[in-house]
Amino acid sequence: MSAPATAASEPTITAGEAPTGEPVYQLGNVGKTYARNEVVALEDVSLTLNRGSFSSVIGSSGCGKSTLLKIMAGLIPPSTGRVVLQGRPVTGPRRDIGMMFQQATLFPWKTTIENIVLPIEIRDGRAAAAKAREQAQELLAVVGLEGFADVYPNELSGGMAQRASICRMLITEPAVLLLDEPFSALDELSRDMMNMELQRICMERHATAFLVTHSIAEAVILSDDIYVMKPRPGRLAEIVSVDLPRPRTLDMITTPKFGTTVDYIRGLLDKGEAL
Amino acid sequence: MSDANTTGEGSSSAKTPASGVPGIAATAAAVIPVPSSDHGADTVWVEQISFIDRVPRAVSMAFVFVVFIGLWQLSTSLGLVSPIILPTPGETFADMVFVGKNLLSGGYMLPALWITVKEVIYGFALAIAIGFSLGVLVGETVFGERAIMPYLVAIDTMPKVAFAPLFVAWLGFGIESKVALAAFIATFPIVVGTAAGLHAADENARMLFKTMGASRLQTLIKMKLPSGLPQIFTGLKIGAVGVMAGAITGEFLGGGKGFGELIRVAASQLQTPRVFSLILYLSLLGLALYALVTATQRRVVFWQKDTVMGSHD
Numbered sequence: 001m002s003a004p005a006t007a008a009s010e011p012t013i014t015a016g017e018a019p020t021g022e023p024v025y026q027l028g029n030v031g032k033t034y035a036r037n038e039v040v041a042l043e044d045v046s047l048t049l050n051r052g053s054f055s056s057v058i059g060s061s062g063c064g065k066s067t068l069l070k071i072m073a074g075l076i077p078p079s080t081g082r083v084v085l086q087g088r089p090v091t092g093p094r095r096d097i098g099m100m101f102q103q104a105t106l107f108p109w110k111t112t113i114e115n116i117v118l119p120i121e122i123r124d125g126r127a128a129a130a131k132a133r134e135q136a137q138e139l140l141a142v143v144g145l146e147g148f149a150d151v152y153p154n155e156l157s158g159g160m161a162q163r164a165s166i167c168r169m170l171i172t173e174p175a176v177l178l179l180d181e182p183f184s185a186l187d188e189l190s191r192d193m194m195n196m197e198l199q200r201i202c203m204e205r206h207a208t209a210f211l212v213t214h215s216i217a218e219a220v221i222l223s224d225d226i227y228v229m230k231p232r233p234g235r236l237a238e239i240v241s242v243d244l245p246r247p248r249t250l251d252m253i254t255t256p257k258f259g260t261t262v263d264y265i266r267g268l269l270d271k272g273e274a275l
Numbered sequence: 276m277s278d279a280n281t282t283g284e285g286s287s288s289a290k291t292p293a294s295g296v297p298g299i300a301a302t303a304a305a306v307i308p309v310p311s312s313d314h315g316a317d318t319v320w321v322e323q324i325s326f327i328d329r330v331p332r333a334v335s336m337a338f339v340f341v342v343f344i345g346l347w348q349l350s351t352s353l354g355l356v357s358p359i360i361l362p363t364p365g366e367t368f369a370d371m372v373f374v375g376k377n378l379l380s381g382g383y384m385l386p387a388l389w390i391t392v393k394e395v396i397y398g399f400a401l402a403i404a405i406g407f408s409l410g411v412l413v414g415e416t417v418f419g420e421r422a423i424m425p426y427l428v429a430i431d432t433m434p435k436v437a438f439a440p441l442f443v444a445w446l447g448f449g450i451e452s453k454v455a456l457a458a459f460i461a462t463f464p465i466v467v468g469t470a471a472g473l474h475a476a477d478e479n480a481r482m483l484f485k486t487m488g489a490s491r492l493q494t495l496i497k498m499k500l501p502s503g504l505p506q507i508f509t510g511l512k513i514g515a516v517g518v519m520a521g522a523i524t525g526e527f528l529g530g531g532k533g534f535g536e537l538i539r540v541a542a543s544q545l546q547t548p549r550v551f552s553l554i555l556y557l558s559l560l561g562l563a564l565y566a567l568v569t570a571t572q573r574r575v576v577f578w579q580k581d582t583v584m585g586s587h588d
Contacts (some may be wrong), residue, residue, distance in 0.1 A: 105479040122487045175360035
C-alpha cells in the first residue's frame, strides 16, 4: 500500500492550498488485458490530470472507460503501464481517492450522517468516525442537506441521496474525485442542478475531478478536457479542450461554442462506431 | 407546475363542450372566466371498489370461520361421516376447554407441553448456530461454495424424517433424539437463507467497500450481513416451521413424554376430539415461535418495508 521512498524524485506534495495546474494524477501507457478471454479492454492510455482540473472521459459502451476508472481507483491492477497519484504509485484503494457511482448506495440501516462517516469508520474505527461527525455536518450544509443528518436514507429522494454520497466521498478529503456516471440515474432537472452543484463544490475545494459519462452535453458543460475513447481495443482517440469560462452556467448550453464542441465530439464518436 | 395547469384547463375546456352543445358553449367558456355553475363545479367522483374488497379484515375472517364451522357441523349432524372419524365442532370445543383447563391447572399435560417446548427451543437454537455458521462458510468462501454446498444440497434432498430412527438409536428415547431431528430439519433453510443473504449485497456496495479499503471481515460484518438480513430471516421463518415438525415427528417415532406422545396415545384410543384439540394447542406453539421470529425481524430489519403480512390494511 504505502511506498514513501518513490516520492523522493517527484515534486513535493503539499495538501490544501496547492496551486492549480501542477500534475496530480499521471497514467503512462496503461493497458488491461483480461487473462480469461484474452480481451484487450484498454490499450496504451496515457494521461495527466492537473490539480484543480475537471476532466471527462466519454465513449460508447465497451470502450474501456469503466476499466480505466477502476484501474485509476486501484480497484483492479493494470496489465501494463504506470499509475501514479500524488507521486506514489497506485497499488490498491487509497484514502486520497474519492469515488462516486451511478447509484448512491447509502446503507438503509445507517442514518445519513452515519453513512457519510462510514469511510472514516472503516479506516480509523468508531471513535474517529464519531469525531468526524462535525465535519460531516459541515459537508451536509455544503450540499444543502442541513437537518437531514439523522434521517434514514429511505426517506431521501434520489437527488438527496446522491448529495449525501457526495458528502461521503468528500469526508476523507481526497485529492482526486473519480465519478462514474454519478447523476445518470436522476431525472434531467435534478441532473442539471447536481452538475452545477458539483462544479461549485469542485471549484471551492480546488478538487481534481475525473468524470465518466455517456452524455456529451454533461461532459462539455463540466470539463476543461474531454478524453474521447474508442472501443475494440479501448483506447484514447482524442483530447478535446473546452474553453468556456468558469463558472459554467446552464445558459451556456445555447452558446455557439457549446454547440460546435458538442457536434465535434459527436462526430468523433460516430467515427468510432464505424470502425 | 403552472404551465401544466393552464394547458390542462385549456384542453378540458376545449373538450367539455364537444359532448354538450357545440360551438356556442365553447365560445362562452373562452370569454367568461368562470363558466356556468355545472361547468365550474369540482370534478369530484367516487372510485368504484367492489363490495367483496371493501369488507374489513376482521369481518371477512369471521365470515370464513363461521362458514367453515357450519359446514363441519352440517357434515357431522347429517351423518355424512362417522363421529369416530370426525367429531362434531361442539365435542372438539369441549375437549379444547378440557385440555386448556388441564394445562392451566398444571395437570399432566403441562409437563408434556414443556418437554415439547424445550425440544423446539433447543432444536431451533442448535439449528441457528449450525445453520448460520455453515451459511457464512458457504456464502463467504469459495471453498465453502465449491466443497461444502454440494454435500449440503445432497443431504437436503434426502427425506430427513427417515433419519429419526437413527437419531433414536444414537441418542436414546429422551429429549436429545427429538432435539437432533428438529435441528436437523431446521438447519438447511437457515444455511440457504444465510448464504443467499451474503450473495444479495449488490455490486455497487461491494465496490464502495473496496474503495474504502475495507477488510474482508469488515465487509462481511458491516455490509454483507446487514444487507442479507431479510434473506436470513426468511430462512429462520422456514426453519421455525421445520423445527416444530421435527420435534413432533421425533416424538411420534421415538416415544418420550412430550405433546406428540399425547397425540399418538389419543389417536390409538380413537379419541379424535382430543387429537384435534392437542393439534390446535401445538399449532399455537408454532405460531408463537413464528411470531417471535417475525417480531425480531421487524425490530432488527427496521428499514425493510413489511411485505409479509397485513399489506392491505
